[in-house]
Amino acid sequence: MSETRDELIEIISKDEIDNKIKALADQINRDYSGQELILIGILKGAFIFLADLARALNMPVKIDFVRLSSYGSGTDSSGRITFSKDIELDIGGKHVLVVEDIVDTGYTLKYLKDVLALKGPLSVKVCCLIDKRERRKVEVDVDYVGFDVPRGFLVGYGLDYNEQYRNLPGIFHLNPSYEPKAYTPSDR
Ligand SMILES: O=P(O)(O)OC[C@H]1O[C@H](OP(=O)(O)OP(=O)(O)O)[C@H](O)[C@@H]1O
Ligand code: HPA
Numbered sequence: 424m425s426e427t428r429d430e431l432i433e434i435i436s437k438d439e440i441d442n443k444i445k446a447l448a449d450q451i452n453r454d455y456s457g458q459e460l461i462l463i464g465i466l467k468g469a470f471i472f473l474a475d476l477a478r479a480l481n482m483p484v485k486i487d488f489v490r491l492s493s494y495g496s497g498t499d500s501s502g503r504i505t506f507s508k509d510i511e512l513d514i515g516g517k518h519v520l521v522v523e524d525i526v527d528t529g530y531t532l533k534y535l536k537d538v539l540a541l542k543g544p545l546s547v548k549v550c551c552l553i554d555k556r557e558r559r560k561v562e563v564d565v566d567y568v569g570f571d572v573p574r575g576f577l578v579g580y581g582l583d584y585n586e587q588y589r590n591l592p593g594i595f596h597l598n599p600s601y602e603p604k605a606y607t608p609s610d611r
């Protein structure tokens with residue numbers, strides 16, 4: 424049986440990501456000037472973005488993570504979120520910034536915002552590296568957006584396909600020539 428290789432086309436370079444993170448951090452530094460902030464990363468995808476963003480901020484931050492997953496080994500959301508790790512910090516009365524790699528259907532972010540709202544934070548905002556609206560199923564506000572990417576399944580810089588490619592330095596479009604099979608007409 425022959426093995427098919429994934430085709431990867433770079434759409435955002437590491438340099439472009441670095442520059443974007445500086446710009447996002449400038450804005451966040453200005454908006455939260457003189458205040459304390461808790462960053463909450465959504466594992467696993469956000470681990471690299473959070474690490475880079477956190478080091479570009481010039482304010483006191485605390486860092487925590489949740490683990491949410493819904494994609495498994497495929498390229499479509501199962502629509503069911505597995506919540507396997509909660510935050511450990513108390514966010515009651517605190518400003519929170521959720522750090523996410525990609526917002527796609529919106530299910531993951533909506534789920535987390537609902538969970539966090541029950542913990543009594545002073546504010547909850549969201550910073551995502553990639554906003555991809557093609558398959559959005561639920562409306563959810565994103566306050567800081569790195570890149571609007573119209574379509575495709577993306578990997579690299581934390582984003583995976585079946586747990587592969589998270590360590591690529593840039594963002595890549597996975598198998599663009601196979602897309603008609605990967606996306607059903609109702610997703611377009
Ligand atoms: O807007 P959505 O359609 O919900 O998709 C976005 C979420 O999907 C991915 O997580 P995934 O379930 O693949 O887990 P992972 O972070 O461990 O890769 C990604 O990292 C986001 O958290
Ligand atoms: O395009 C994507 N790539 C990787 N993970 C994802 N989770 C939602 N959308 C994506």
Ligand SMILES: [Mg+2]
Nearest residue numbers: 468494583584
């Ligand atoms: Mg994933």
